[in-house]
Amino acid sequence: MIVTGCGGGHSASNSTESTSIVEDSLNMIRPTYAQGFKVSYRGDAILLDINDPENNEAEKFHFVLTGKDYEGDLPEGYTRINIPIESAICMTSLQLSNFLKLDIPEKVVGITSTRHLHNEKMNEQLKAGTTHKIGIEGNFDNEVIMAINPDVIFISPFKRGGYDAIRNVDIPMIPHLGYKELSPLGQAEWIKVIGLLTGKTVEANQQFAGIEKRYNDLKAMVDTVAHRPTVFSGEMRGGNWYAVGGKSFLAQLFRDAGGDYFLKDNNESGGVTLDYETVYTNAAHADYWRIVNSFDGEYNYNVLKEQDNRYTDFDAWKNQGVIYCNMKEVPFYERMPVEPEVVLSDFIHVFHPDILPDHKPSYYHLLKK
The missing domain is CATH 3.40.50.1980 (Nitrogenase molybdenum iron protein domain)
Known part of the structure; x- marks a missing residue:
């Protein structure tokens, strides 16, 4: 039995006696509705595979999530990311919504448009300079991005985003494909990806469990x-x-x-x-x-x-x-x-x-x- 803590990349416990099934379910990420990501646990490493939910033939993306002191082998074709991440750039409000729901806006150090930004904390961070505007799609400010130097950049790769211009900044770019999901619960379940990367797996699982129950309870009220x-x-x-x-x-x-x-x-x-x-x-x-x-x-x-x-x-x-x-x-x-x-x-x-x-x-x- 492999169990990861909230940080995901810390040492795994192999004790089946000291860890309950409940703790397993709270700490491990398992998508139920989302079709765009899969998570596999391999000892002290976690494999995150991302694909287009609408098109099986589209490009796929592979990441191995580890603690910063991990010295084991890395699977071929996977990009390593040390978790928990401490800083990220969000290219869309959908990506940002996951951070806000988990109450970790401070980890978002860069965003694109602020046209419809209502969140008080994010606006305070922009005013204080702890979060920066990085330009708009197709016209990103590479100097600002490199100065921020986030752990990761979340992108929407199948949109017209002009991401080729920022590939040379040598910062991992992780596709966030919640917008491609075919169901509302599938879209919402991408909060688990952000929880996995930020060390908030328990919170993400709990948040989504509440969303799922309320949604399905409401749906049942009109089924007939x-x-x-x-x-x-x-x-x-x-x-x-x-x-x-x-x-x-x-x-x-x-x-x-x-x-x-x-x-x-x-x-x-x-x-x-x-x-x-x-x-x-x-x-x-x-x-x-x-x-x-x-x-x-x-x-x-x-x-x-x-x-x-x-x-x-x-x-x-x-x-x-x-x-x-x-x-x-x-x-x-x-x-x-x-x-x-x-x-x-x-x-x-x-x-x-x-x-x-x-x-x-x-x-x-x-x-x-």
């Missing part, structure tokens, strides 16, 4: 509903309608909330670009319309009408069925990935108000005017 309202998503921008496919984690959220996504027969998991006619054909009579954006001032049905008069042709506009989230007002990206059960509650409250009548919306609310 008689009526499943239809919901569509997205907006017109530059002549195209941007939505997500029927196999996306958002579509799964709608299903788990007792709704039907308007592209439920679509087999794509990422973003999809549609023309207006296609959306109207499939969503003209949908019950609800989910919108997320950043808007100055009060967002309402007149604003939608002014943006595109064709919006008024949808039943969801006529019957005031718009479910809205304003990223200027709520910490959408920095908390939502690790609070899928809260988002689920918001949707259930709208789709089936009799089931959660007293719920107070956190991210999404029904536009009233």
Whole structure:
């Protein structure tokens, strides 16, 4: 039996008598829903294998996690990382959300955009200079990155990120592919990867266990509903309608909330670009319309009408069925990935108000005017 402590890379105990099964489960990382990472325990080393959950043919990434004094053999093709890490750069708010949920924002020493950053501690760190802006995707400031010299950089390798420009800084780059997961719990489970790397495995397992229980308890409340309202998503921008496919984690959220996504027969998991006619054909009579954006001032049905008069042709506009989230007002990206059960509650409250009548919306609310 191999048991690692919170630090992961410290000496493993081989005693089956002194360590209980409960302690094993709290200390060891085992993904249940996430399809993008695997963890294997090999004595005093831990193997972390990362792959694209959407594409088995895509590039795979391999890391061996050890204590700093480890002198054993390293498997071929694996990049060594000493754990626990003390500092990291996050390229996305999704990555940052894991650190915030584990209450270790001080370990994040570099971030990209602060456009929608709400977290008080992170803003204080930026002001104090303990966390730095490193530029934007495709235009990173290598001098700032090298001056920060973090233990690792978390990246989204299958996005257009311009990471080739920072490969020569000789800092391990770890893909964080939570955004590629096909289920809300799969996305949230990437908190375990951050827990493993930072020595917070117990906390990560406990946090996720709570998320999982609350999510599944809520899902069970609507599993047998008689009526499943239809919901569509997205907006017109530059002549195209941007939505997500029927196999996306958002579509799964709608299903788990007792709704039907308007592209439920679509087999794509990422973003999809549609023309207006296609959306109207499939969503003209949908019950609800989910919108997320950043808007100055009060967002309402007149604003939608002014943006595109064709919006008024949808039943969801006529019957005031718009479910809205304003990223200027709520910490959408920095908390939502690790609070899928809260988002689920918001949707259930709208789709089936009799089931959660007293719920107070956190991210999404029904536009009233």
